[in-house]
Amino acid sequence: MHWTVDRLEGDWAILECPDQQIVRLPRNQLPADLREGDLLQVTFTINHQATTRCRQQMNDRIDDFFTNP
Structure with missing residues (x-):
């Protein structure tokens, strides 16, 4: 999957996704040499930890809600 760098606005990169949606991401989370027109290879992975x-924090909050009304 490739996302296109549409433009750079200050600390933000405006990207166009393959489905033509526009996404705004902080530039400090992207390669330092990023330029308008670049194609970004996007890969998603699950952070299991x-x-x-x-999930444990949410379960703890739910348990606390029902045990300490």
Whole structure:
């Protein structure tokens, strides 16, 4: 999947997704040499540790809500 760098606006990069949606991302999360017109190769991976931690925190909050009304 490729996203196109439409333009750079200050600290933000405005990207066009393959489905033509526009996404705004902080430039500091992208390659430093990013330029308008560049194509970004986008790959998503699951962060299993963070997912487990987040789910546990949510379960803890739910348990706390029902045990401490």
